[in-house]
Every structure is written in C-alpha cells, then in structure tokens.
Amino acid sequence: MIQSKILNIACFFIFLFFVSNQKVAAQKIDSDSLLTVIIKDMQNGKNYEKNVQRALLGKKLAPAYLDYYLVLGRNYDLLKNTDSARYYYKYYIDKTPINQDAYNYLINIELDEKKYNNAEIIIDQAIASHPEDKDFEQKKLVVYQLQKDRKKEYQYLKTLQLKNPNDDQITQLLFQLESKLRTDRIGINYSFTSFDREGYGPWHLGSLQYIKERQWGSLIGRVNYADRLSSGHSIANGFQYEVESYFFTGKNNYSYVNVAYSEDAVFPKLRLGYSFYQNFKKGWEGDLGIRYLKTQDGTEFTTGVVGVGKYIDSYWVNLRTFIQKDKEDYYPAVTLTVRYYFDTRFDYITLTSGYGSSPEERTTLGQFKERISLNSYRIGAGYFKLFNNHYVTGIQLTYNQQEYIRNSTQNELELSLMLQYKF
Secondary structure (H helix, E strand, O other): HHHHHHHHHHHHHHHHHHHHHHHHHHHHHHHHHHHHHHHHHHOOOOOHHHHHHHHHHHHHOOOOOOOHHHHHHHHHHOOOHHHHHHHHHHHHHHHHOOOHHHHHHHHHHHHHHOHHHHHHHHHHHHHHHHHOOOOHHHHHHHHHHHHOOHHHHHHHHHHHHOOOOOHHHHHHHHHHOOOOOOEEEEEEEEEEEEOOOOOOOOOEEEEEEEEEEOOEEEEEEEEEEEEEOOEEHHHHHHHEEEEEEEEEEEEEEEEEEEEEEOOOOOOOOEEEEEEEEEEOOOHEEEEEEEEEOOOOOOOOEEEEEEEEEEEEEEEEEEEEEEEEEEEEOOOOOOOOEEEEOOOOOOOEEEEEEEEOOOHHHOOHHHHHHHHOOOOEEEEEEEEEEEEOOOOEEEEEEEEEEEEEOEEEEEEEEEEEEEEEEOO
16 A cells, blocks of 8 residues: 555656656747747848847746847847847856857947947957957957057057967058157168279268158158269269158058159159058058159159068068160069068068169169169168167168179179167
C-alpha cells in the first residue's frame, strides 16, 4: 500500500516536470519565432511600431531573452524615439557587452544629438570590450573632428601610433593633422654647390622665407638670392620672388600652387606650378600636376608631373616622374625619395636619387634650358631635426654627375643647410 502511494506521488511529479518542460520549450520556440518575425520585418519592411509591440510581448514572454532589448532599441531608434532607444541599448550593453552593433547604434545616437561627451564615454567602453576593433578608434577621432578639437585629435593619434606603430594609415593621418595645426615659421636656407671643372663655380643660393600654417592649409612667401662664380668672380647674380601654398580641398585631398618671378638671368623669368594630391587608404597618396617655365630669353617649357607615395611604418616612399619636351623630343626625369620619421614631421632622415633635370631643382633651375636634354644622375642624403619644439634644422648633401655638353660630364657636390624658428 505504501509502495503504491510512493509510486503514485513519483508519477505525479514526473508528469509535472514533463508538462513544465514542454511549456518552457514551447515558450522558447514561440520567443524564437517571434524574434525571427521581427528581424525579418525590419529587413524587408518599416513596421517599426508593430515591431515594438511584438518585441514588448516577446520580452514579457521571455524577460531573460536579451535580444528583445536590442530589437526594441533599434526599432525605437528608427522611430526617432531616442530616449527609449537609448534606454534599451544601454540595458542590453550592461547585460552583454559583446555585441558591437549595440555600441555603434548608441554611439550614433549621441553623435546625432551632438552629445559628444556621452559618445566618448560609450566609445571608451566599446574599446575596452573590443580592443581589437579599430572602428571604435576611428569613432573617437570623429568625436574630436566634430568638435574641431585639433589638440585632442592630435594627442589621440599619437597614442594610437604608439599602440599601432606599424599602422600606415595612422602615420598618414598624423602628418595630415600636423600640417593643419596653427604654426608660423621664419627661416633661412643656404646651398653651396662646388664643381670639379676647373674655373667653374662655386654657386651660392640663399633664401629667406616665412611660413604660415592654418587649418585650411599653408602660405609661404620666399625671397631667393643666387650668385654664380667662375674663377673667383661673380658672373651672374640676382633675386627671385616666390609664393607657394598648400591648401585642403577635401577631407582626403589637397592642392599645391606655386608662382615665382625674377628679372635676373640667374633665375627663370617665370615659374608656375600646380599639383593635386589624393590620399587613399592604407597610407597611399597620388599626385598629378603641371609645371610651366619661361626663361629670360622667352623660351617656354611645360612639364607634366605624376607621383605616387606610400607610408610604410615610419617610412615615407615617393616616386615622381616628370614628362617634358624640348622642341620635338621628350626628356623624362624621375626622382625617388625615402624618408624615415622619428617623432614629428620635422624629425627624419632622407635619401634621394634621380635621373634627368626637372623644374623642382631650385639650385640649377636657371640652367634648365641647357640641362633638360642632357644626362644627369643624382644621389643625396639629409638629416632634419626639431629642437626645443621651436628650432627646425636640417643638413643635406647631394652628388650629381651632370653632362654639361654631350658626352662630357662634371661632378657637382651640393651642401644645403636650413634653419627655421617655429612659433
């Protein structure tokens, strides 16, 4: 009798357990099905209010089912009910901080409402939860850019550079931003060029310049003085007046313009230049430009410029080709520049090499007409350094094997010094 009662009680509890599990399973199936309906409708329709009602029902059926909080936040977001959206996003993130979409949705709400401090707090939480996700680092940069806080943007880029020393894009962004910071510089440049041809040279070239850098770009005014000697006597000297500017034409591109004028034979009469630069992803940069030169005797030259550059870790590599002609013949020139940066854009060592004469070579530009059709092979190295955050110094040595008449060459050695004061 007792055994029969025990058996009956056991069967009763087994029955209750079975019914309870069936009910939970059915509830789980219903909750999953309802969530699937909501997600499908969000993809194909715009029944956001109906989806809110469905999600509220699903949350009531399965209060521990966190996905309902996320879809509630998203549908409220699409309905522009940002207070409710913010509440459900935050609830979801507090319970399960692994979903990157939830962070992005919440960050975008704060950015749209210009609540930049709130956005930065959420971004920091997202970075802590997903340190490998660089998109959140970009979001933080966007916060500073929207606030136009160049100082914070620059400091954060420096932090990212320490964290990701091999990220070429960060290096590129850092140098772009440095060129937008408000600075003024005044400086002098001096070049001494010697020749191994007896009775020829040396040449002197000096410049006084003022550089103004602002958020829109830079403006440079320069006065150049050149003096060419032969057998110890000056045979040509004079002044050149020059203005150039780099100015930003978009988020990822900028332009260069140059105008130089002189009445003295040691310089061309007129030099004009324009280049358009486009920055691409992963540290790539391309440029396309034109140069115009008019000599003192009225001879005109037009040169096309095509260049490509790449940031590779702390290196910057640039290859530039000059397409130019004299009469009916084309005389291309090419220049390869490699720089290795240390701390700022003012601290680097540089190696250069090239073939041919181009309108970029200031020291010999007064002889461009004579040199364009002659062979020229160059190699050089330089070191530039910023001291005490105010003094920019540089030294460069360049060797050039230059034809002065067909099949006859001379060796040229140029020493260039630079000193600027930054304030």
